[in-house]
């Protein structure tokens with residue numbers, strides 16, 4: 002490291018003006034325009050439709066159409082769209098082989114499902130006849146293929162991990178039910194399928210979040226849709242973003258291991274939390290860059306998850322399904338009382354997927370199966386009205402000096 006004095010000031014007047022608006026992590030900065038989604042403190046809206054309305058009345062396929070095609074589908078349009086997606090579910094043999102070959106690394110933990118999914122999406126790109134075509138029509142075709150195939154990748158990957166023969170997609174099942182079926186080999190109940198369906202609706206889109214912004218930055222160089230989606234997957238993997246749904250559940254498991262079942266509802270949980278606060282630990286599934294009064298999606302999924310838990314029964318992870326929600330609610334209450342921080346959607350997601358028996362490392366890939374719709378909508382919007390995304394920085398390195406001085 003150099004000991005030279007840091008440059009004190011930005012190098013030009015234009016930069017000096019820009020520096021005045023500098024915000025760490027681009028907090029509060031408007032990074033562009035979009036017609037796909039709007040996040041307000043009191044509302045989350047996909048192309049004009051509010052999230053509670055969509056979660057109560059729409060299906061994931063309808064929302065996917067809305068995001069990708071730009072309008073609510075008619076009955077005919079929806080039927081055609083669903084048929085197209087079902088027809089595109091199969092993955093090339095080379096990608097299936099790659100998933101089988103990745104099983105040892107997945108089991109050893111040197112690879113995690115998000116990494117394998119990212120590579121599999123890259124491989125799909127090599128074989129997509131439209132890969133290098135950024136036209137609107139080609140982008141839409143590629144978006145639909147990825148929407149159809151990502152669940153198959155997740156299912157095959159889980160089958161490979163479990164040492165089971167690949168469960169082939171079931172054309173009679175809707176998107177969410179088929180995803181669960183391919184992962185487990187078991188056809189879900191209507192309620193389970195609906196809960197996953199709603200979770201996909203909630204995860205489908207969220208304006209200029211880190212992964213979507215990544216997709217737009219990549220698309221903004223006129224790079225291709227598969228490449229942009231690979232970037233989106235890499236960004237979503239991080240625990241401060243989509244990876245939080247896995248980490249939230251791991252954290253609850255850690256609290257349970259520490260306090261035991263008898264400790265739930267007692268000050269033992271408060272003590273665990275106090276220790277976490279004292280060590281400045283970030284509690285996963287809590288907080289949000291934009292929402293400071295709570296994430297609109299969290300309450301919707303929490304209610305569905307808790308209701309499902311009471312009907313599913315069972316003792317996932319050695320604890321009755323509803324007791325995980327008892328513990329989660331206690332943690333939420335302590336966070337709110339002590340820190341005034343609300344849960345985000347990843348907190349109830351962790352508990353909900355866990356009581357359904359979904360392996361934890363697949364939670365963020367399932368997020369991808371939903372967010373692919375939002376990412377592709379944004380990539381298409383970027384390509385349709387492109388301007389390179391290239392911000393400035395404030396230089397903090399050494400002042401100018403001579404190489405031969």
Ligand code: CMC
Pocket residue numbers: 026210240241242243244245246282283284285286287288289290291340342345346347
């Ligand atoms: N646990 C403990 N303290 C927190 C948390 C948390 N989860 N979130 C925020 N804080 C504290 C933070 O330490 C800071 O305190 P202080 O002012 O004393 O330093 C204050 O609240 C403000 O936090 P911040 O870090 O400035 O907030 P941010 O806008 O930069 O971060 C966040 C947002 C999501 C990165 C953060 O809340 C976090 O790390 N949460 C945990 C990870 C998580 O759940 N991510 C999912 C995000 S939403 C859905 C998704 O994208 O998948």
